[in-house]
Amino acid sequence: xxxRNLAVVLDAIHRTGPHTRAALAERTGLTKTTVSSLVxxxxxxxxxxxxxxxxxxxxxxxxVAVGLSGHRxxxxxxxxNIDYLxxxxxxxxxxxxxxxxxxxxxxxxxxxxxxGRLRALAQEITAEAEAGGLRVMGAALAVPGTVEDxxxxxxxxxxxxxxxxxxxxxxxxGDLPFAIDNEANLAALGELWFGSREPDFLYVSGEIGxxxxxxxxxxxxxxxxxxxxxxxxxxVVPDGPGCRxxxxxxxxxxxxxxxxxxxxxxxxxxxxxxxxxxxxALETCERAGHALAVALTSAVHLLDPGRIxxxxxxxxxxxxxxxxxxxGLGTRLAQxxxxxPPLVVSGTGPDAAVLGxxxxxxxxxxxxxxxxxxx
Amino acid sequence: xxxRNLAVVLDAIHRTGPHTRAALAERTGLTKTTVSSLVxxxxxxxxxxxxxxxxxxxxxxxxVAVGLSGHRxxxxxxxxNIDYLxxxxxxxxxxxxxxxxxxxxxxxxxxxxxxGRLRALAQEITAEAEAGGLRVMGAALAVPGTVEDxxxxxxxxxxxxxxxxxxxxxxxxGDLPFAIDNEANLAALGELWFGSREPDFLYVSGEIGxxxxxxxxxxxxxxxxxxxxxxxxxxVVPDGPGCRxxxxxxxxxxxxxxxxxxxxxxxxxxxxxxxxxxxxALETCERAGHALAVALTSAVHLLDPGRIxxxxxxxxxxxxxxxxxxxGLGTRLAQxxxxxPPLVVSGTGPDAAVLGxxxxxxxxxxxxxxxxxxx
Numbered sequence: 001x002x003x004r005n006l007a008v009v010l011d012a013i014h015r016t017g018p019h020t021r022a023a024l025a026e027r028t029g030l031t032k033t034t035v036s037s038l039v040x041x042x043x044x045x046x047x048x049x050x051x052x053x054x055x056x057x058x059x060x061x062x063x064v065a066v067g068l069s070g071h072r073x074x075x076x077x078x079x080x081n082i083d084y085l086x087x088x089x090x091x092x093x094x095x096x097x098x099x100x101x102x103x104x105x106x107x108x109x110x111x112x113x114x115x116g117r118l119r120a121l122a123q124e125i126t127a128e129a130e131a132g133g134l135r136v137m138g139a140a141l142a143v144p145g146t147v148e149d150x151x152x153x154x155x156x157x158x159x160x161x162x163x164x165x166x167x168x169x170x171x172x173x174g175d176l177p178f179a180i181d182n183e184a185n186l187a188a189l190g191e192l193w194f195g196s197r198e199p200d201f202l203y204v205s206g207e208i209g210x211x212x213x214x215x216x217x218x219x220x221x222x223x224x225x226x227x228x229x230x231x232x233x234x235x236v237v238p239d240g241p242g243c244r245x246x247x248x249x250x251x252x253x254x255x256x257x258x259x260x261x262x263x264x265x266x267x268x269x270x271x272x273x274x275x276x277x278x279x280x281a282l283e284t285c286e287r288a289g290h291a292l293a294v295a296l297t298s299a300v301h302l303l304d305p306g307r308i309x310x311x312x313x314x315x316x317x318x319x320x321x322x323x324x325x326x327x328g329l330g331t332r333l334a335q336x337x338x339x340x341p342p343l344v345v346s347g348t349g350p351d352a353a354v355l356g357x358x359x360x361x362x363x364x365x366x367x368x369x370x371x372x373x374x375x
Numbered sequence: 376x377x378x379r380n381l382a383v384v385l386d387a388i389h390r391t392g393p394h395t396r397a398a399l400a401e402r403t404g405l406t407k408t409t410v411s412s413l414v415x416x417x418x419x420x421x422x423x424x425x426x427x428x429x430x431x432x433x434x435x436x437x438x439v440a441v442g443l444s445g446h447r448x449x450x451x452x453x454x455x456n457i458d459y460l461x462x463x464x465x466x467x468x469x470x471x472x473x474x475x476x477x478x479x480x481x482x483x484x485x486x487x488x489x490x491g492r493l494r495a496l497a498q499e500i501t502a503e504a505e506a507g508g509l510r511v512m513g514a515a516l517a518v519p520g521t522v523e524d525x526x527x528x529x530x531x532x533x534x535x536x537x538x539x540x541x542x543x544x545x546x547x548x549g550d551l552p553f554a555i556d557n558e559a560n561l562a563a564l565g566e567l568w569f570g571s572r573e574p575d576f577l578y579v580s581g582e583i584g585x586x587x588x589x590x591x592x593x594x595x596x597x598x599x600x601x602x603x604x605x606x607x608x609x610x611v612v613p614d615g616p617g618c619r620x621x622x623x624x625x626x627x628x629x630x631x632x633x634x635x636x637x638x639x640x641x642x643x644x645x646x647x648x649x650x651x652x653x654x655x656a657l658e659t660c661e662r663a664g665h666a667l668a669v670a671l672t673s674a675v676h677l678l679d680p681g682r683i684x685x686x687x688x689x690x691x692x693x694x695x696x697x698x699x700x701x702x703g704l705g706t707r708l709a710q711x712x713x714x715x716p717p718l719v720v721s722g723t724g725p726d727a728a729v730l731g732x733x734x735x736x737x738x739x740x741x742x743x744x745x746x747x748x749x750x
Binding site for chain 2: 019085108158160181189202212216217221222223224225226227228229230231233234236237238247248289294295297299301302303304305306331332333334335336337
């Protein structure tokens, strides 16, 4: 009961706060004595902090407002992707306090070796956060593959681009509560909490693989087994070239990073050529845009997203992708839906997934502070 | 508070009943006096009935069990489809009490005329149900198109095969609570409540149009605007033949009823030819199966269903579709998912949507009996 009341009070502070204790009692229906005692615990744990005097509650007497504190509780976001490792520390107000990205070549790599490097990165950034007075209370890891969250640690079932299969991942930073999830799912949550904050969208994660995360009413849609949103393997051409998934003519074959770059070394190099108007680069982007329009047409018909957010490498390429994608969606969807969903560029940049990972742990702490913080 | 307690008690009776009043008090945490008073109201309204003596609750004293009653409260399911009108009456235990189907040609029809015929059918079947002692407490209508449920009545935004656009539909049977929803959504709910009763599946509704309804954990996924599951317009061949939706190469072009039948007059005629081994009929089914496999591959990647249920006209054609669909899914999906979702035939037959419509109203009554029945 106390645990539930702590969650109720923290939810009121988080969603509509700061509030005085009197206002919190009114909002939650709890007695002032109970609220004061709960707030004392939250203050002690560094979850909330007192601000200046405000007018509080119905009676209009001034009181001290209690708001979420960004000074103590923090979480760790981690990401293993195909060409980099990343970590970030986010505080309870979802302010990003630290970020680190390490370029890497993780294709067909040894999981133990890569997870060892991730552990070193996690310990380094955690130490830096704690030197600054933060306490890291949990961690989550984004991976470019399918995942089974087993509660204590997680099982990475298959990450074809890493060449990993059935890898058990232990919490890398020490002994924290730990979650593991698909990169596109967490990037969608990153967009929700750190990007546009719109409640309804399909986030399209363009990396070496292409994934997507659907958010409806602020909640991530995961499907039956947590495997929904594999946009990269939606069929664009039924008898097209083979894909490493075993299928044929998947979107990834036409619009994945490898298809976009060809012999180029980086997205930056591609953008330079696009800006210079190089015909081959323009043609590659146009072809990728047409394929994206076909796959997104199928996705809109099946998932019914509020808007489409292009992220990952699609963000810097947006000026060249927008035309063919919007045209394709318009032609194919206009008659059935009036207008296709708005097409926008992600505001979170390449950090979306690692931010979403840290944000996921924040969400869990806010949902059950008693359990998460041992109150 | 009384309304909530009525719902809590009815939920316990419905999910795990019949129960004695003592057992209900134990399960719900309400006092026996409160439970007795609530049960009295439910008995009076004909929602529950008393059965034989059973051992009740912890003390093991025999008591009278209270269970859901199928004798009084009923609901009306209605359907306007392209080639028929249908109606059914279902009682509170989800037993189907009456069904009627009227063949019709509703293509490019006048909404007022068709809705007039539907009203006659609704009044006829309601009168027959009431003559048998049932009281019809609400109605829902399945339509082959996109719908906006406006609370009081509904707005059919677009049903291309009917040729209807922005048609406001009033409750046809009299003055009952009324809902309107897409045919594939309601057919999926029909499969959930009157078919296999599995909690996780994608129901594929093969009619002149092809729709789908995804059920995850017993709940229908509707997307952002209630427009999810338009499987018929998933792109199979990006530059394929034009579809009446304005797109190209949609699944419906290859596997909709018109494509399957060609010059034949009915599915029965097609089945006869398939059974006789007629090459052209076999080839048509095989081509439809291949197209279905491509569209379902995209759907599995995006929606992650627990199983795939083929319904509508795909049910009688299942023996000929199963091979190409299962082969296609196996080849395209096996590597990423281990095995594709099981492919099964619907058990509800052509009545799935109209049953789902009646079931939807039952669900609303069970969720809030005080409001639905004026208790």
